Amino acid sequence: MxxxxxxxxxxxxxxxxxxxxxxxxxxxxxxxxxxxxxxxxxxxxxxxxxxxxxxxxxxxxxxxxxxxxxxxxxxxxxxxxxxxxxxxxxxxxxIGMVFQNYALFPHMTAAENVGFPLRMRKRPAAEIARRSAEALAMVGLGDFAGRQPRELSGGQQQRVALARALVFxxxxxxxxxxxxxxxxxxxxxxxxxxxxxxxxxxxxxxxxxxxxxxxxxxxxxxxxxxxxxxxxxxxxxxxxxxxxxxxVGGFVGDSNFFAATSRPGMLEIEGLGSLSLPQAPASASGRYDVLVRPEAISLWRDGSAAAGHCVVPFTVTALVNYGDSVLLMGSSGTVQLRARIPFVQATEIREGAQLQLSWRHVDMHCIPAA
The missing domain is CATH 3.40.50.300 (P-loop containing nucleotide triphosphate hydrolases)
Known part of the structure; x- marks a missing residue:
């Protein structure tokens, strides 16, 4: 069963x-x-x-x-x-609960820790033994039932705590x-x-x-x-x-925020100029925080603007190498920018480099300003 x-x-x-x-x-x-x-x-x-x-x-x-x-x-x-x-x-x-500090009883074995909620519920001993064994097997610790917490690694202790929260x-x-x-x-x-x-x-x-x-x-x-x-x-x-x-935009993930004002069909971004947007946002105030994620920004190499894109000059002031990608930090005029590009595209880029960056209009998210 x-x-x-x-x-x-x-x-x-x-x-x-x-x-x-x-x-x-x-x-x-x-x-x-x-x-x-x-x-x-x-x-x-x-x-x-x-x-x-x-x-x-x-x-x-x-x-x-x-x-x-x-x-x-x-x-x-x-x-x-x-x-x-x-x-x-x-x-x-x-309700089952798993705490950050595991909260295991140090004098009990893994099986005894897992079975504790069932003992508090006065379940039969045979049922406690069977269900504790199944719970430990489910978290990959079937062979560790007889060990005490001090004999387990941090990850193994956390698995015991998880099994204990699920056993009942x-x-x-x-x-x-x-x-x-x-x-x-x-x-x-x-x-x-x-x-x-x-x-x-x-x-x-x-x-x-x-x-x-x-x-x-x-x-x-x-x-x-x-x-x-x-x-x-x-x-x-x-x-x-x-x-x-x-x-939310600033707490979850890396971000670029621009102050902007909307009017019919247009979005005026402070420091970057006007963009023609067929579906520009509209609100009573017309003030927005515009979010562009760094990974949505790419290098623009042909020197000309393109429909549906925002293209801006950019001066590199710092680089952070993540191995698979490089975070470029710098400015476009008075506006601070962060762009995350593939490593293979950044091998020749150094601090002080003058580049052009671009992002698609559809990658901009407008949040009504508070």
Whole structure:
């Protein structure tokens, strides 16, 4: 008998449907004056993998802790599967939690750590042994059941913590920056493992991180937090290519921002001139922050402008070599620019070089200025 009856047997086929976890007008204040979380509302579908992304102090972990039950909301509602859970204590919510520091019991073996939630639920010993073994096998530690935490690497300890959070078949899995203590290679490996397990089980997952790459590569949707509010809740590519606010555009990925004014069919970019745009944005103020990603900018070699492109002179002031690409930093007149181009195109470029750069009009994203 499978310890995980809800798992999806065919790899990659988990469904994301409907409202399952509803967060409504959630507020958290510790002192009655300042709000750490300010009226957050999110709908998370069953089987969805959602990342809470944001800088330290943005409210993402506080929100996660309220979902887990370790913090009580000052106001608002948390509804799971149609049931209000805010008044329910953590151990009765059927929610799995993985912490950054693993929180394993040092005197217990891996199997005993994984089986602990089942013992607290007073399950039969045979069932605990069987399900603990299956959970450890699922995270690739079937042969490590008898080892204590001190005998395991950091990555192995994190897998034990993950198995412990899954062994009792939780309705929701919460992960609070679980990979922050791991080195880069191990962190990337664990990202793959967590996504594999998510695909197999189809479990609703919330993953808190300040790492943009983790959020972009692992998530179905990303909630970008800033100062206690969610600035945008959307699919990774929408967050990256069509950020809702300047904060999102600046926090997620590298960016160039230009101040601009729109009028019918035209966009006037300060320091760069006017562009003819058939679908130029229009708003009451007409003021915009225009975003162009550095990787959307390329070298322009034929010396002439082209339809559908913005072509500007550029003076290189610094270069950063990433191996496969080179980041060119410099200016076009009074405007600072960053362009990321393939390494093979930059082998002869030096500081002080005079170049022309270009980008397509369609690669510009206009955000109404605050």
């Amino acid at each position: 499978n310890a995980f009856p809800g798992r999806i047997e065919k790899e990659g086929q988990h469904s994301v449907t409907g409202r399952y976890l509803e967060i409504r007008d959630l507020v958290k204040s510790y002192d009655g004056r300042q709000q750490a979380v300010r009226g957050i509302s999110l709908d998370i579908a069953k089987g969805e993998f959602v990342s809470f992304l944001g800088p330290s102090g943005s409210g993402k972990t506080t929100t996660l802790m309220m979902v887990a039950g370790f913090e009580q909301p000052t106001a608002g509602h948390i509804v799971l599967g149609g049931r209000e859970i805010a008044p329910i204590p953590p151990h009765k919510r059927n 078949e939780p309705d929701v899995l919460l992960l609070d920056e679980p990979l922050g203590a791991l080195d880069k290679n191990l962190r990337e490996h664990m990202q793959v493992e967590i996504k594999r397990i998510h695909r197999e089980l189809g479990i609703t997952t919330i993953y808190v991180t300040h790492d943009q790459t983790e959020a972009m590569t692992m998530s179905d949707r990303i909630a970008v937090f800033s100062q206690g509010v969610v600035e945008q809740f959307a699919a990774p590519l929408d967050v990256y290519l069509r950020p809702a606010t300047r904060f």
